Amino acid sequence: MTFKKRQARLALALVLFILPLALLGTSQPxxxxxxxxxxxxxxxxxxxxxxxxxxxxxxxxxxxxxGAYIQYNLSAVFSIQANMNYQHGTNPWTFTYPGWPYDEGTDMFSIVSANLNGVITLWRLKRISFYFLGGGGINRGEWEAFWGTYFNLTAGAGVKVYISSSHPNLALNIGGIVVHLIEPDKYGDDTAQYLRFLIGIEF
Known part of the structure; x- marks a missing residue:
């Protein structure tokens, strides 16, 4: 057996050993x-x-x-999440042109998104759980080259801290998500990315 094969088998054995320990003693959400x-x-x-x-x-x-979400927990590890988000932004601008007066201002814009995400909880302790999520959805909002309805892909991770023994599903949710926007165009898709930091309550 080669060294790389031994490494692969050892890694698989560790995963199979650690995952049950991570879930040991935790209740079904x-x-x-x-x-x-x-x-x-x-x-x-x-x-x-x-x-x-x-x-x-x-x-x-x-x-x-x-934002807000509804999450259906298939098991202690796998969940499906429907997520709505309202994103605010500003568009400061200046206008300079020979023969015209200088002007400047700030406009507002917003991006509204609806997503369906898969959630994997890889490590669940008594009061803390760590999760990864990924999915896709649609957006509405006009800014830069993005107009009307366009699409997004998301990927992120976070931690949930359970804050009440009398309410076992009440948790503080802290995470970060990378959002990849896609505006289809026959001459070439327009794309953009941003990082969303979040803190919230799950119940």
């Missing part, structure tokens, strides 16, 4: 849970930077967001 959350988002890449142009230059900046 309630089938249906609800959550509300808020936080702050950070744009990544060119789309969320300052765009210098001959006349109108502008910038798109994300700030606060609010």
């Amino acid at each position: 309630r089938r249906l849970t609800f959550g509300v959350y808020g936080g702050w988002s950070q744009g990544l890449g060119y789309e969320f930077g300052w765009h210098s142009r001959p006349s109108r230059s502008d910038d798109y900046t994300l700030d606060a967001h609010l």
Whole structure:
């Protein structure tokens, strides 16, 4: 047996040994849970930077967001989540053109998204659980090159801290999600990414 095969078998054995220990002594979560959350988002890449142009230059900046979800727990490990999110942003701009007066201002924009996510809880202790999620959905909101309805893919991770022994499903949810936006176009898709930080309550 080669060294790499021995490593692979050892890794598999560790996973099969550790996963049951992680779930040992933990109760099956309630089938249906609800959550509300808020936080702050950070744009990544060119789309969320300052765009210098001959006349109108502008910038798109994300700030606060609010959301809610319903989660159906298939087991202690696997769940399905329906998630709604409202993302707020600002669009500061300047206007300079020969023969025209200088002007500047700040417009507002928003992105509303609806997602279906799969959630995997890999480590569940008495008061803490760690999870990963991923999924996709649709967006509405007009900004930069994104108009009307477009799509998104999401991936993230977080931790839930259970804060009440009398209410075993009440938890503080802290996490981060990368959102990848896709605007289909016959001449080439427009894409953008941002990072969403969140803190909320699950019950």
